[in-house]
Amino acid sequence: MIELSFLDAPGLAAGFIAETRPRAHGAGIDPYEYDRVTAAVDSLLHWPDACRTAALAHRARAERAAARGRRRTAGQHHRLAARWFHLAALLPDPDRERAAAVAAEADRSMGDSLALLEPRARRISGEDYAGWLRLPTEQAGQEGAGVPLVVLVPGMDSAKEEFHRPADALLDRGLAVLAVDGPGQGVLAAGPALGPDHRHALGRALDHTLDHTLDRALDHTSDGARVDPDRIAVIGLSLGGHLAADFAAHDPRVRAAALVSGPYRLDWDALVPFVTATLTRRCGDEAAARAFTARVDLAALAPRLRHLPLLLVEGGRDRIPGVTNADALTADLPHAELLHVPHGNHLLGNALPDWLPDTADWLADTLATTGPRA
Template sequence: MNAHEFAAAQWTRATGAGVDPHEYRRVTDALTSVDDWGPSLVRTAHAHLARADAARSNISRGGHLLMAARWFHLATLGPNPEPARAAAGADEALGRALTALEPDARRVSGDGFTGWLRGPRDAPRTVIVVPGLDSAKEEFLDLASALLARGLAVFAMDGPGQGSLAATTTLRPDYEQIVRRVVDALGVAHVAVVGLSLGGYFAARAAALEPRVTSVATVSGPFRLDWGQLPGPVRDIMAARTGGGMEAARAFARHVDLSALAPRITAPLLVVDGGRDTIPGVTNGEQLAALAPHGTYLSVPHGDHLLGNARSDWLPHVADHLMA
């Protein structure tokens, strides 16, 4: 895959994450090799940091820092000689942005997780946003904004093998253990959980096994993985994030099967899929919604993976579901 093909494949994911589509075109049209992806996007992130440093108001400063966080995160999606540094840059930029824009935002970390708790302290519900295989808390800022606009509190997190923790931890299938620690650390009686991509599996698993999850949504989450059919790039990412090569990745993939757990999800469940999300080896979520006692299925025919090309078709619906 050449640089322009790779950039085209990431187009809706990048714009869905909230970067300016015109800037994305300018940056990626200048790439001469896929190997330029990471360094070029990191330079773009640093340009936004420079704008933040020159800004005359906290609002402008915070806006530039949020954009820098997005670009740093996107830099980790392609070949990058220092992915941990890019992930750390995203984490630092997000922290600086929230310090400028939301002084009450609170960093909460524990064994296997870290993230930011945002929103009113007396919010009627706290929503945990769970990222996926190679995503991070910086990718879903627009979803967090939609939830915050509804008066909810939001904890956008990185878990084992994700985002700022990818360099020091590895993916684990029993993510309900992490969600359990998060709920304990937040000190709330119950939570809603939304998971995106592989995070959808994590969210559904948590809803089945952690009784304090009282509402759940999945977006482009797998119901089951078939290792033999997964594309090579997905296997490679999974091997890197599980930390033990292909055998560890294969073992992890075997765990991703919600057939037995779906009937145990008693909380209201909304499953969202894009009709154009057809990754080989990934069974989409219709079966999950059918097996869960209170499952609802929303398929957006023109939506792709993560539905970055169709946000208005699902994002308000998911936010309203988690608010109810």
């Protein structure tokens, strides 16, 4: 059983709320609403209920708007509900079934939103993956060649419903986006555990996506939105940076990778209790979490990444121990491009204009010129 008594420690709630504010903003939550919702949270034990209450309020507003025929308003409120349900699931709840149930609410609200706002979006799911495939309104690149695809990989306490802004930036540039929950993440919190097989789950999700869009193209139901199997990239955020790098290192279909606030190495003993508790839940138990943490090592993947276009985005105020840093990259990945934002925090939610447009452009430009992988 995970010990969560530290969640009620004096001052912890205020610190967590302040640290999470930029992340919530980066996920599309209005900062003033965030302040209102979290104002009464004096213990992190009250955090899930406060976030869930906000989510239910948006769901109710969505249903009222839908009843009046206001599809766009309804879709926007369903999307806000998905974001708040996701925030409700951030804490390392030892009850995996309960954590998965909250994530399922986020999944449901996101599905309701996409049905109204992006009817061409599709759910891609299997035993150890669940994703949202979103398609651009305009096709990028060569006529008839299909659209490039970016696989979006969330991190330790994240899920496919969080990173709306990166997904929207990529869609605006004519790229398709597949945001994926893998083992131990989101709706799979009660299922397979986070571990070394995550890259295989991502590979199966990609297989499903390519088969799905090809089938739709063949029966003329895709409006030309076939994914180009030769133009696939991955973007990983936080621990998702390691998961994305591992996927890119082992799957030759991946032609480029962007890692945002990704760990270079992790040292279990240097991690704070919140992180070790979350990893323990996501990995299944402490022994598995320690073993997984010991395998997080970008240097070990470097030989497989040296011929792959690679962008590393880091914030100068990132306080997570072990995240990617320029000194380590110089030796292990000298070809990688580094986008360093001095004032950026972890995930750079406080500096979106300083990295997100450039990162989306980099992915779009790289996929526009990609050739066969060496």
